[in-house]
Amino acid sequence: MVIFKLDLIYLRKLSMAIGDRLGLEYLDTTIHCSEDAKRIAKRRLPDIIFGFVEGGTGREVGMKDNMSAFDRIKLQPRVLQNIDQRIMGTNFLNQSFDIPFGIAPMGMCNIVHPFADRIMAKAAAKYKMPLGISTAASSLLEDVYKWAPESGWFQLYVLPPMEHAMSLVERAKNCGYKTLVLTVDTPQVSRRIRDLRSGFSVDFKIGLRQFIDFATHPVWSLRMLRAGRPEPANFPTDRAKFDRNASRALADWAFLEKLRDLWPNNLIVKGVTSFSDAQKIQKLGIDAIYVSNHGGRQLDSVPAAIDILPHIRRAVGPDYPLIMDSGVRSGEDILKAFVLGANLVMLGRPIMFALGAGGANGLNSLIEGLKYDLSTGMAQIGLKDISDAGPDNLAKTDMVLPYASPERLGLNG
Numbered sequence: 325m326v327i328f329k330l331d332l333i334y335l336r337k338l339s340m341a342i343g344d345r346l347g348l349e350y351l352d353t354t355i356h357c358s359e360d361a362k363r364i365a366k367r368r369l370p371d372i373i374f375g376f377v378e379g380g381t382g383r384e385v386g387m388k389d390n391m392s393a394f395d396r397i398k399l400q401p402r403v404l405q406n407i408d409q410r411i412m413g414t415n416f417l418n419q420s421f422d423i424p425f426g427i428a429p430m431g432m433c434n435i436v437h438p439f440a441d442r443i444m445a446k447a448a449a450k451y452k453m454p455l456g457i458s459t460a461a462s463s464l465l466e467d468v469y470k471w472a473p474e475s476g477w478f479q480l481y482v483l484p485p486m487e488h489a490m491s492l493v494e495r496a497k498n499c500g501y502k503t504l505v506l507t508v509d510t511p512q513v514s515r516r517i518r519d520l521r522s523g524f525s526v527d528f529k530i531g532l533r534q535f536i537d538f539a540t541h542p543v544w545s546l547r548m549l550r551a552g553r554p555e556p557a558n559f560p561t562d563r564a565k566f567d568r569n570a571s572r573a574l575a576d577w578a579f580l581e582k583l584r585d586l587w588p589n590n591l592i593v594k595g596v597t598s599f600s601d602a603q604k605i606q607k608l609g610i611d612a613i614y615v616s617n618h619g620g621r622q623l624d625s626v627p628a629a630i631d632i633l634p635h636i637r638r639a640v641g642p643d644y645p646l647i648m649d650s651g652v653r654s655g656e657d658i659l660k661a662f663v664l665g666a667n668l669v670m671l672g673r674p675i676m677f678a679l680g681a682g683g684a685n686g687l688n689s690l691i692e693g694l695k696y697d698l699s700t701g702m703a704q705i706g707l708k709d710i711s712d713a714g715p716d717n718l719a720k721t722d723m724v725l726p727y728a729s730p731e732r733l734g735l736n737g
């Protein structure tokens with residue numbers, strides 16, 4: 325009987341794996357949460373692609389810590405509050421968003437789905453949420469702006485030659501972007517062991533291992549064959565070849581000051597985890613700071629972004645605009661980031677997984693699930709307006725320890 329049952333489970337798993345690879349979309353495709361998106365994407369995407377998206381640098385300790393740090397934070401439920409109407413919309417740097425989370429800038433997104441950039445832009449416009457558009461996007465920055473003019477933020481990497489980086493800034497200004505995000509946490513791209521093992525690189529060669537990987541994921545492979553190989557579209561091959569491993573250290577303090585003078589609209593610095601850097605950036609008149617450790621993709625020994633966030637909040641004061649990402653996986657994680665000082669929260673890998681798992685439907689399902697859980701989370705902790713989230717919403721879990729003193733328990737007097 326037990327063996328029969330095990331056989332059935334095995335058969336079900338096998339049929340789902342085969343069905344996925346053959347594109348039989350009716351098999352186990354519903355995305356309720358980011359874990360579903362990841363599970364389905366893992367089956368549908370070739371290992372080399374899934375590994376590139378999921379991977380972190382080093383032993384991937386930093387990447388995992390980003391998530392476990394969220395799990396350690398507990399929210400305080402409050403009862404008997406009238407929270408029938410809850411406000412999730414927010415105003416950030418004079419842009420109003422219907423939901424307080426968005427899509428982190430990610431390069432080469434079209435490797436998970438040939439129309440990923442367009443799908444993300446359409447979703448950002450539909451849900452009125454922020455969308456980061458990477459320097460290394462697979463689509464022209466002008467096209468993405470047309471698809472999501474109210475939501476798109478252009479993200480800049482200062483890759484050599486400097487003239488090309490400055491031409492990107494000029495193009496972003498000319499086509500109407502209101503917000504520029506300068507990423508500064510990648511002065512040099514780190515190694516990712518998974519990519520070295522799988523042979524992933526921007527212009528990877530197809531050897532036997534990759535051939536088998538692609539052949540066993542025919543739906544992804546046929547889609548890619550039809551659409552053509554995704555390329556970093558903002559690098560005209562005749563003038564500036566995209567070299568992912570080139571130093572990005574041209575973005576230094578002097579460059580930031582220059583950029584502040586050149587860029588008349590909102591300027592955000594992404595990848596900050598030090599509170600003294602944060603104060604210096606604030607003093608330079610930068611409009612907002614984006615607290616992020618790049619999802620643990622650059623430095624393995626980095627502190628979890630959510631652990632750093634409250635320190636940065638304290639350093640820059642209560643009113644300075646802060647964004648955060650790295651490790652956000654659920655509606656409650658988004659809520660925790662607000663409680664600890666964020667004014668806007670972004671997600672990276674879950675978005676890529678949702679696209680790889682189910683294209684536009686996958687992404688919409690993920691966003692709907694996150695929205696729903698954020699909203700019910702707010703109800704549970706008695707929060708009417710996301711902008712009012714704060715330290716009072718944190719559970720003081722150490723108070724229930726048996727050795728807590730009467731002072732800590734607030735029992736004196």
Ligand SMILES: Cc1cc2nc3c(=O)[nH]c(=O)nc-3n(C[C@H](O)[C@H](O)[C@H](O)COP(=O)(O)O)c2cc1C
Pocket residue numbers: 376377378390428429430431458459460479507594616617618619620621649650651652670671672673674676
């Ligand atoms: C596949 C991938 C590509 C990325 N490309 C960029 C990029 O081009 N520019 C950038 O600033 N950050 C990039 N990031 C980092 C994200 O913007 C974000 O900081 C990170 O993914 C957040 O962590 P999370 O994946 O745990 O949500 C990338 C991340 C991933 C997963």
